[in-house]
Amino acid sequence: MSTEDGERSGRPKEVATDENVKKIHKMIFKDSKLKLNKIADTLKISIECVYHIIYEYLGMRKLCAKWVPRELTFDEK
Template sequence: MRENTVEARTWLDAEFPDIASGKSTTKDWNAKFRRGEMSTDDGERSGRPKDVITDENIKTIHKVILNDRKLKLNEIADTLKISTVLVYHIIHEYLGMGKLCAKWVPRELIFDQKSRRVDDSE
């Protein structure tokens, strides 16, 4: 790295004009390099770990939804004693489902499922 933050920032802007990091990031990296740290990765952060997203909870939520597709997020969250935000995250990201006409359905239906839904609605 360069001698000071200003030189480092000037060099980064010249070498990588489209992807250079911000001023505060350059300042933090420069301070880390002076202390002898050579990693630019983020370190451990304080806060609550996401230990609620487990295979067991994902399977349980999937079973609950398959038993009653009209359940609301807060009802599922109350059943499992976890937050509605995490239930929403599990349903959308891990199970790939969304709400459609007040029912939880997979987001990507195969052709047969789509045609069956059209026939059922008619």
């Protein structure tokens, strides 16, 4: 009898994969007014994970109903 867990099938532990980050970035680039629940429904992941990817990995935040980078350049302001 072993006390170690074997490999399990199912969802990956980490949802913030490079593939998901790229997909979300591409979706936001096409439509900056996209809502979190629309992205979550499309990618079949939770809204919290989508928000985490956008905020932490892409460095964006919602401003006037659009996703924009947190640090704007002088020309963007």
